[in-house]
Amino acid sequence: MTTKIVTSKSAPAKEVEKDASMVKQKEMMAAHYDRLTSAPETGEKVCATFVPGNLNELIMCFGLVNNLPEVNAIQNGLRRQSGSYVLEAEKIGHSEDVCTYVKSDVGMMAKGNIAPNGKKxxxxxxxxxxxxxxxTFMKWFELLREQYKCETIMLHTPYMGDGKITKNMIEYMVKQLKDDVIPTLERISGVKFDIDRLRENLRKSTRAEDDLVRVLQSAKNKPSPIDGYFGGIYYIGPIFGAFRGTDDAIDYYRFLRAEVEERLAAGKGPVTPDGDMPKERYRLVVEGPPNYTHFRQFWKMFYDEGAVVVASSYSKVGGVYDFGFRHDPDKPLETLAEYCLGVYTNRNLPQRIDMLTNYVNEYEADGLLINSIKSCNSFSAGQLLIMREVEKRTGKPAAFVESDLVDPRYFSAANIKNRLESYFQMIEQKRASARAA
Amino acid sequence: MKTFVGIDLGSTTTKAVLLDEDSQIIGRGITNSRSNYGTAVRVASQEAVIDARSTLFRRALTEDGGLGTNVENFLSSLDRAVRLEQFLEQLDDLEETCSGQVKGERFAKVEAGVREALVEVFRRLREEAPALYAPGSKRKSDFFRDIAGSRYHTFAEDIARDAGLPYDLLLNVYDKSIIEVENRPPAGDPRDKFRRALARVMEEDASFKSNASDLLPIFERTLAIELDETYLVGTGYGRVTLPFSKEHIRSEILCHGLGAHMMYPKTRTVLDIGGQDTKGIQVDPSGIVENFQMNDRCAAGCGRYLGYIADEMNMGLHELGPLAMKSDRPARINSTCTVFAGAELRDRLSLGEKREDILAGLHRAIILRAISIISRSGGVTDEFTFTGGVAKNEAAVRELRKLIKENYGDVTININPDSIYTGALGGAEFARRAHFSEPDGSNA
Amino acid sequence: MATSLNGSKTTDIVGRAQALFDDLSFEAARQWKAAQPGRKVVGYMPIYVPRELIHAAGFLPLGVLGGGDQLEVIHGDAYYQSYICRIPRSTIELGVSGRLDFVDGMLFPSICDVIRNLSGMWKMMFPNVYVRYFDVPQNYRDEIGGNYYVNELAELLHDLGELRGKPVTDDDLRHSIAVYNENRRLVRDLYTYRAQYPWQAPAPEVYLILRAGLVLPVEEHSQMIRDYLAAARDEERARRDNCRVVLTGVFCEQPPLNLIKSLELAGCYVVDDDLLLVTRWLTGDVPIEGPPLQNLAHAFLHHSESTAAKYEPDLKEKGQHLVRAVRRSGAEGVIFACPSFCDPALLDRPMLQHVLKDADIPFIAFKYAENSGQMQPIREQAGTFADSIKLWSGT
Structure with missing residues (x-):
């Protein structure tokens, strides 16, 4: 069930293999960007927010269109725009040291704020x-607020410093939602809050979440029918973006799940931009976000060697569902709080180590690979300890590469390839000596 | 006989090692890496083959016993003679290439003069060549470009001045030609080179000539041995563009780990500080890599950093270590950032700090970075093998010993003067194992 | 209190503070702990923790501010990539090298992702130490953020009570609040005095005096400030033709002392700053009467300093604290000195600079690391800035 897509670049076109689900997602994204950019004509109001802690179900209760600046930065990275945006932001006073999502966003604004569909x-x-x-989210929206001079609502999610969600945290968040977030959204949108509408949206979320988990966990099979990192980024797109709680998301994930189950039944590996991956040779768990400016080149370094990512922490960045959490329509505000509190980057380091160790074991991986992202201290600070601990607990070797989210200056292909190949060969060598023993 | 070749294509030099079936090193070769990796590989291999011949002679002569204790003398004479032959061959090539460059508008008025000058330059080069390879003479490098280049410049300048020719014309001719010559692997049957070399040795040293009747058959018998390139494995930083097919490539980490194991079988931790990167490698008792880490994107603390410092201080790279050794109060250097190194250095010098103290501090800073990379890879387990260019630097080694002792206790630290061949040695052993389908030949 | 009680001179007092600053093994705190059985020490990182709670438990709050420019980091680099700031690696170095082995608890305040994650690392690396990530509200309504904060404080207080084996009472807490009110008043006095007579209380000295307060018992520190102020008033020091600046930079990672010295040498008197904010985070006295935790929470929500790690809900208020600091201290310009790789400080900086621009306040900016060795570029920039201010004010 694959469709051949011809890229519309001016360069000699190379055919890219895409699953039907990817085509469907592309249509959803295109429709969403059209809805966003035509908001001035349609009179719809726009709410910008972030992927971790994205309260799409709530935002939709007020008829607001969700715009996620991280997703825009990713689009700009994939479309090779982010480099010039980052430079623009540095030109207007931002440090080379700081997060390039922010700089890509700020630079995009400075250069006309053009969406991927070419409209403003x-x-x-x-x-x-x-x-x-x-x-960084706080600074990011303070910077946007300075430009747009628009209303800004702080919803503070306390950090799970002790690895647990306390009553105090939930109450704090529910109170913020009830007394701050909801009344302000009512005022801005002119729409009265209807808790039943929220419940309905949450119910829809749960259905899509179930299917997403099935898809991600299909990687426990050998061979894995999916890639849980490079492919996973596509799979999480709708549910982490503007579609959680919609019928579109339900359809998409049902469709995706069927597609994956079909691949599984046929004993197929993941689909890559160069077609089906022929042979699964290495199974990896990846920690950290990907690089978007060289996304395909980075991915190719894996699938060319037969390396499949069976689980990743990044595919949990907009919500951790694989340990049982689902949005609960019966406790609509509490469940939103619990969702925010539980996203991957809000978990403390010991929890992250537990999760990654669990992935290496449960998904029978050969080891942990860390892609350390310069921009993202939330992920990166402490990764070297994570590496050490996961190695110790699983007895599997880990590897470490570095890149950045959307700063093309910070992607050194030769360097990364060198390390990856060394890592794969090391795994191979260890296997060979284990066989001999 | 079967030989197994390991090639380590580095960013500055390319190394080759030849092993026999028993994992014994029979030949080593090194050349400067050029833009053309294929040639660098061929040149290094050929050097290794020449070296291997020498080893075979040694084996044969030792077995024969006729030369007694004179074997080493003979071999070193032979080695110098072979190198001289090779040098002369390349000079011929260079002259022909240079002369081919003398054409076109630029030379319209001076063509005859330039040609005459070239003939004279090369006459002088040839004339002094034997002295370059005389016993005890020191060459600053064994790479053709280095030896021929500096002498060419000297002669050309003199001759151009005397003949009233523009010096830059001659220079230009050389610059255009040397790359071409360098990228042309030496031609001709290597055996003939040996025969010519032997003739030269005999001529120079009567004691060998008197042995000719014994030596010649041994010599010819040994030359007759075919050195089959049974299997080859390549590795190195330039591996991405290594001119081999995939099954002949192993990662530098694996090769380095195995090479260190071959040199010191009890090695469990390897530190390599090269020009471009620093690696910490853990190997198991059979040389299999268990874990490794490399420096992160920041290249601070790699060999190149010392290069910057040397430039900044207007010193030779090899002078840094000895000067640093004179310090008894090392400065605390806070930044190993290559970008800031120069500025910090100038700042400190202007504040009156002593050069040796600053240098000692810099060496410590580099080793501290290395220690953190080793620590990321799993720490130090006895024995510890230190390789790479920086391992030749005594000040760096002193700091390393200190820090290892402080943090990991009494650990045997191995430093091999030939550690530059570690990666190639590992590669050659991989080649040998692959051929005999031994485990962990890791036919990737 | 016009004269120093013990008649000491500023050089003696500053000398003591300098010795405390130089001591990377925290001898003074070790001695305090050893002096009586059962004493405990709780460390905290920048920028703010309510030290009153630790004090109320009878413990010594100990500021842990990285390793400065004298600590050689041997192990810390193994834990951090090159693009992460310096303070966490030197802090780990302090821990791994045993320099903090007498510390019974560590608090990691909510300031950035790096320090946040360090809290989890500390849990893993030092399992016998009480470790808490100390979250503060970013919502400033009493019934929302206030309630949350009171409960967070109560949790911390409960834990501290467990640590000492006896619950901490409201009266313990009231006493501690009073002691810290006094200390904050003295710090404010010191700042006011310096703003008036910056040549009499040079910035490096004020920094050292303040910094001593992070390792000394608060009562002792209050006395030190009193002594210093009295001694400073007694001495007549040379006044230089320096311009007056506010130094700002979030300062979780500390600037090298040499940096602060360099500014004055280059012609800039520092008349206000946001260094060591914990010493004056709460801007007024916290009421003694009434429920102490509520009082602390109320002070935090409504009477506390601004910094990049704290959300500013009102766009119009963004950066105004800096303008006010300039006006209040009679400064002529602002120097931004931000730690390299510090996301909060560096992302905040452009916004603050826009505000200063609108208020016609000149500024310059540079970055540092706690172990920066070279001050030449900083001296040059600060010197040029001072000259340009003088030229500008002359016309």
Whole structure:
């Protein structure tokens, strides 16, 4: 069930293999960007917010269109725009040291705020500062607020410092939602909050979440029918973005799940841009976000060697569902709080180590690979200890490469390839000596 | 006989090692890496083959016993003679290439003069060549480009001045030609080279000539041995563009680990500080890599950093270590950032700090970075083998010994003067294992 | 209190503070702990923790601010990539090298992702130490953020009670609040005095005096400030033709002392700063009467300093604290000195600079690391800045 897509670049076109689900997702994304950019004509109001702690179900209760700046930065990275945006932001006073998502966003604004569909992004009517798992979010929206001069709502998600969600945390968040977030969204949108509408949205979320988990966990099979990192980024797109709680998401994930189950039944490996991956030789768990400016080149370094990522922490960045959490329509506000508190980057280091250790064991991986992202201290600070601990607990070797989210200057292909190949060969060599023993 | 070749294609030099079936090193070769990796590989291999011949002679002569204790003398004479032959061959090539460059508008008025000058330059080069390879003479490098280049410049300048020719014309001719010559692997049957070399040795030393009747058959018998390139494995930083097919490539980490194991079988931790990167490698008792880490994107603390410092201080790279050894109060250097190194250095010098103290501090800073990379890879387990260019630097070694002792206790630290061949040695052993389908030949 | 009680001179007092600053093994705190059985020490990182709670438990709050420019980091680099700031690696170095082996608890305040993650690392690396990530509200409504904060404080207080084996009472807490009110008043006095007579209380000295407060018992520190102020008033020091600046930079990672010295040498008197904010985070006295935790929470929400790690809900208020600091201290410009790789400080900086621009306040900016060795570029920039301010004010 694959479709051949011809890329529309001016360069000699190379055919890229895409699953039907990818085609469907592309259509969804295109429709969403069209909805966003035509907001000035349709009169729809726009709410910008973040992927971790994305309260799409709530935002939809007010008829607001969700715009996620991280997703825009990713699009700009994939479309090779981010480099010039980052430079633009540095030109207007931002340090080379700081997060390139922010700089890509700021640079994009400075250069006309053009969406992937070529039209201008509308100014947001409200910035919902869902302050979850990343300190930079606060500065990011303060910077946007300075430009747009629009209303900004802080929703503070406490950090799970002790690895547990306390009553105090939930109450704090519910109170913020009830007394701050919801009344402000009502005022801005002119729409009265209807808790039943929220419940309905949450119910829809749960259905898509179930299917997503099935898809991600299909990687426990050998061979894995999916890649849980490079492929996973596509799979999480709708549910982490503007579609959680919609019928579209339900359809997409049902469709995706069927597609994956079909691959599984046929004993097929993941689909890569160069077609089906022929033979699974290495199974890896990956920690950290990917690089987007050289996404395909990076991926190719894996599938060319037969390396499949069977689980990744990044595919949990907009919500951790594989340990049982589902949005609960019976406790609508509490469940939103619990969702925010539980996203991957809001978990403390020991929890992250537990999770990654669990993945290496449960998915029978050959080891942990860390892609350490310069921009993202939330992920990166402490990764060397994570590496050490996971190695110790699993007895499997780990490897470490470095890149950045959307800064093309920070991707050294030769360097990364060198390390990856060494790592794969080391695994191979260890296997050979284990066989001989 | 079967030989197994390991090639380590580094960013500055390319190394080759030849092993026999018993994992014994029979030949080593090194050349500067050029833009053309294929040639670098061929040149290094050929050097290794020449070296291997020498080893075979040694074996044969030792077995024969006729030369008694004179074997080493003979072999070193032979080695110098072979190198001289090779040098002369390349000079011929260079002259022909240079002369081919003398054409076109630029030379319209001076063609005859330039040609005459070239003939004279090369006459002088040839004339002094034997002295370059005389016993006890020191060459700053064995690479053709280095030896021929500096002498060419000297002669050309003199001759151009005397003949009233523009010096830059001659220089230009050389610059255009040397790359071409360098990228042309030496031609001709290597055996003939040996025969010519032997003739030269006999001529120079009567004691060998008197042995000719014994020596010649041994010599010819040994030359007759075919050195089959049974299997080859390549590795190195330039591996991405290594001119081999995939099954002949192993990662530098694996090769380095195995090479260190071959040199010191009890090695469990390897530190390599090269020009471009620093590696910490853990190997198991049979040389299998268990874990490794390399420096992160920041290249601070790699060999190249010392290069910057040397430039900044207007010193030769090899002078840094000895000067640093004179310090008894090392400065605390806070930044190993290559970008800031120069500025910090100038700042400190202007504050009156002593050069040796600053240098001692810099060496410590580099080793501290290395220690953190080793620590990331799993620490130090006895025995510890230190390789790479920086392992030749005594000040760096002193700091390393200190820090290892402080943090890991009494650990045997191995440093091999030939550690530059570690990666190639590992590669050659991989080649041998692959051929005999031994485990962990890791036919990737 | 015009004269120093013990008649000591500023050089003696500063000398003591300098010795405390130089001591990377925290001898003074070790001695305090050893002096009586059962004493405990709780460390905290920048920028703010309510030290009153630790004090109320009878413990010594100990500021842990990285390793400065004198600590050689041998192990810390193994834990951090090159693009992460310096303070966590030197802090780990302090821990791994045993320099903090007498510390019974560590608090990691909510300031950035690096320090946040360090809290989890500390849990893993030092399992016998009480470790808490100390979260503060970013919502400033009493019934929302206030309630949350009161409960967080109560949790911490409960844990501290467990640590000492006896619950901490409200009266313990009231006493500690009073002691810290006094200390904060003295710090404010010191800042006011310096703003008036910066040549009499040079910035490096003020920094050292403040810094001593992070390792000394608060009562002792209050006395030190009193002594210093009295001694400073007694001495007549040379006044230089320096310009007056506010130094700002979030300062979780500390600037090298040489940096602060360099600014004055280059012609800039520091008349206000946001160094060591924990010493004056709460801007007024915390009421003694009434429920102490609520009082602390109320002070935090409504009467505390601004910094990049704290959300500013009102766009119009963004950066105004800096303008006010300039006006209040009579400064002529602002120097931004931000730690390299510090996301909060560096992302905040452009916004603050826009505000200063609108208020016609000149500024310069550079970055540092706690172990920066070269001050020449900083001296040059600060010197040029001072000259340009003088030229500008002359016209």
């Amino acid at each position: 992004f509308p100014n947001p009517d409200v910035l919902l500062l869902s302050y979850t798992g990343c300190f």
